[in-house]
Amino acid sequence: MLAYAFVAQTPAVDEAMISGIEQAGIEQAPNFQPLYRQIRLLILKRLAKNTWRPGEMLPSETKLAQQFRVSQGTVRKALDELAGQNLVVRQQGKGTFVAQHTPHRALFHFFHLVGDDGSRKLPESRLISCASGRAEPRERECLALSSRAHVVRIRRVRSLDATPVIVESICVPAAQFQGLTDASPAELPNTLYAFYEQRFQVVIAHAVERLKAVSANAEEVRLLKLPRGAPLLEIERIALGHEHNPIEWRRSRCHTDNCHYLNELD
């Protein structure tokens, strides 16, 4: 029952991490965690604090083990879990690195639209608009913003094989993206998350997508050259940081006659 609170003779893992221990004595729900999970949390906090930049190497397992006063195997298990969540990348002979948003990651982890022939490509993007303004209620809700917060809104059309197939609306808090509206349209890259990382030190770690079928509205009909009321696949995504804090709200409406959204289950 008292397991895993303190294992090493010395406090091990200091940093005020055992935050759940109460002095109230009785029947407290035990939020004790195995050592390797406590280590994992400590490393996660450092990731969230940007202690190391994306792409940078973490200290070696041995060094971390010394710092935390645990065995190397325990650190390994913590790092393995983080690697399983794609938060760090491990490379034999080189080291453990903070995960980065590469084109490969965009394609295989964050973009699930695949051609009906099985082809996987990132669509080209054409910017329509990029401007800031007071956040609307829905935007505040999705991004957990206060009532006077401002946001930056980006709209673009994305094409696969030179055919426009997606109308995309993106919304991010202006506070975390100072100067985004000043960026020249040509500067806004196709894969935004790497851009967020490099330009604004904002790291997207997770995302949740919600899909519906909708009818194309007048603008979508025009932009995608569709018949009136054509069915579109709406993908609404909320992208989250390391602490699951919402960072970006995105709505993509996709013409899926020649492509589909692919998902693997177990």
Place this chain on the structure above:
Amino acid sequence: MLAYAFVAQTPAVDEAMISGIEQAGIEQAPNFQPLYRQIRLLILKRLAKNTWRPGEMLPSETKLAQQFRVSQGTVRKALDELAGQNLVVRQQGKGTFVAQHTPHRALFHFFHLVGDDGSRKLPESRLISCASGRAEPRERECLALSSRAHVVRIRRVRSLDATPVIVESICVPAAQFQGLTDASPAELPNTLYAFYEQRFQVVIAHAVERLKAVSANAEEVRLLKLPRGAPLLEIERIALGHEHNPIEWRRSRCHTDNCHYLNELD
């Protein structure tokens, strides 16, 4: 370079498992695997062979380690990977069990439609038809069947909160499901995969889903009480066995005004 082929003094892991070793000497692409992966494959083969039934307990780590002549930690790592794929379930103090299709698994791993209010429910099913016939080309393609194979086709309407929202077509090879058409309609349960397991010893281990937006056809309009041409979310699923052999082809067309398909990314 020669690592991991044989580690223990005795051959360890017999069963003719090192199938990739060629007598041709030079520059063979090494399909050497770490020991724990070889162990994992052996256990996987036993799962595929139905050596143990779903829900049954596997031998303990210690016993498996003795059988395979490796250390318990190596078996543990193999089992951990299998547990990560939801192919086995580990329970402290009890044992390791072959994964089963429970209502919980259906709801959280195989059914991604969620109410817009966040509610997760399995929809009720009403059977429309269940009959067998010669497999059509598309069915043969999806299920990897020969040209004279027969299939069983099931159609049903599924309702959330007493509102019909899904029209579902299911197709399985008749050969693996002898007597399915004789089953009384009342006997066909809402969650089919548990039924497949228990009645036909057919185990669904994975699945791939492809989503599109489509327009409701006349029948769907009637069954779901929709306006003509209403947009529907089409979910096409191919369910696979342990060896990734296709077992079921399913197409669900969903009315998503009050629900959505939920997917989490990393």
Place this chain on the structure above:
DNA sequence: GAGTGGTCTAGACCACAGC
């Protein structure tokens, strides 16, 4: 060669389930 992560082993101890 030095440093990194990856594998394998062995042993100790813990938590949990069930008789």
Place this chain on the structure above:
DNA sequence: CTGTGGTCTAGACCACTCG
């Protein structure tokens, strides 16, 4: 009490990378 999986440790050796 016994047997199970879960954690933690320690040490040996391997493969890979880079200077």
